[in-house]
Amino acid sequence: MVLKIDKNKCLSCAGCVSICPKDALTLKNMVLEVDENKCIECDICTRFCPVNALRLTTNL
Ligand code: SF4
Numbered sequence: 873m874v875l876k877i878d879k880n881k882c883l884s885c886a887g888c889v890s891i892c893p894k895d896a897l898t899l900k901n902m903v904l905e906v907d908e909n910k911c912i913e914c915d916i917c918t919r920f921c922p923v924n925a926l927r928l929t930t931n932l
């Protein structure tokens with residue numbers, strides 16, 4: 873699984889950045905990025921995001 877970011881939905885609120893237990897999310901110039909080497913696919917950020925901009929999906 874990989875974390876997919878819908879950049880058209882993301883509001884750059886940084887909430888997911890704050891709650892990620894592995895510091896896998898960062899905002900760079902207000903654009904959200906995920907470090908797939910840090911992400912443990914815990915699903916916390918996907919459930920938190922108020923606009924459903926995040927989802928875990930297969931890497932196919
Ligand atoms: S919580 Fe959602 S809207 Fe906020 S920065 Fe993360 S992905 Fe974007």
Ligand code: SF4
Pocket residue numbers: 875891892893894895896897906910911912913914915916917918
């Ligand atoms: S799935 Fe978990 S570890 Fe991965 S970016 Fe979201 S909150 Fe962080």
